[in-house]
Amino acid sequence: MMTAVGRPQFSAVLESAEEAAKYGATVWADGGVRYPRDVALALAAGAGAVMIGSWFAGTVEAPGTVLTDAQGRRYKESFGMASSRAVAGRFSKLDPYERARKLLFAEGISNSTILIDPERPSVDDLVDMITTGLRSSFTYAGARSIREFHERAKVGLQSAAGYEEGKPLPVSW
Numbered sequence: 756m757m758t759a760v761g762r763p764q765f766s767a768v769l770e771s772a773e774e775a776a777k778y779g780a781t782v783w784a785d786g787g788v789r790y791p792r793d794v795a796l797a798l799a800a801g802a803g804a805v806m807i808g809s810w811f812a813g814t815v816e817a818p819g820t821v822l823t824d825a826q827g828r829r830y831k832e833s834f835g836m837a838s839s840r841a842v843a844g845r846f847s848k849l850d851p852y853e854r855a856r857k858l859l860f861a862e863g864i865s866n867s868t869i870l871i872d873p874e875r876p877s878v879d880d881l882v883d884m885i886t887t888g889l890r891s892s893f894t895y896a897g898a899r900s901i902r903e904f905h906e907r908a909k910v911g912l913q914s915a916a917g918y919e920e921g922k923p924l925p926v927s928w
Contacts, residue, residue, distance in 0.1 A: 764784060764786060764787040764793070764796070764797065765796045765797070765799075765800050765910065766800075768782060768784045768796075768797050768800035768801060768802050769800040769801060771801075772800060772801025772802060772905075773801065775801075776801070781801075781802070781803030781804075782801065782802055782803065783802060783803065783804045783805065783806055784797030784798075784800070784802035784804070784805045784806065785805075785806040785808075786806075788805060788806075788807045788808075788809075788810055789810060790888070791884060791885050791887070791888020791889060791892075792888065792892075793805075794807070794885055794888070794889060795888060795889055795892035795904075795908075796910070798889075798901055798904055798905060798908075799892075799896075799904060799905060799908035799910055800905075800910075801905050803901070807885075809833060809867070809869060810881060811878060811881060812831065812833040812869045813830075813831065813833070813869035813870060813871050813872060814871065814876060814877050814878050814880075814881065815871065815876050815877055816877060816878050817831060817833070817878075819831040819832060819833065820832075821871065824868075828870055828871075829870070829871040829873075829876075830868050830869060830870045830871060831868075831869050831871065832867070832868060832869075833867050833868070833869040839858060842857055842858055843858065845857075846858075892904070892908070896908045896909070
């Protein structure tokens with residue numbers, strides 16, 4: 756969970772980054788980021804940057820009102836910035852024709868519930884966890900930069916047992 760291996764987003768970033776490199780461009784990975792390993796995988800595949808939306812949306816600093824569900828869990832309502840809801844809000848003052856044109860390209864989730872993690876409720880907590888995981892991934896690959904990490908990282912298949920063994924321990928030593 757902390758250092759990577761095996762997600763469909765990896766293949767998409769890998770293929771896009773290889774093509775972009777032919778033209779001197781880079782790609783940004785967007786989607787599927789839930790753990791530090793997902794950031795590491797995107798960078799290993801060649802992404803120049805990684806977008807993290809929903810994960811940060813579940814923090815106390817994110818816009819929105821903190822609500823409480825029937826089980827006492829704190830949450831916020833969230834939606835993607837390319838969703839119909841966000842696009843309609845951004846372009847509400849346009850004339851109907853222009854607004855309809857903008858809505859043609861809307862995509863993603865227009866409403867979802869994002870639980871606030873009681874262990875990591877703030878952006879600072881998440882950034883610390885992500886950078887800790889990335890430092891570990893870079894160390895395993897012997898890399899000091901994103902470019903070196905992309906060049907040196909080895910991504911392979913992992914068994915279910917290896918996946919379970921690779922999860923962080925619930926308690927410290």
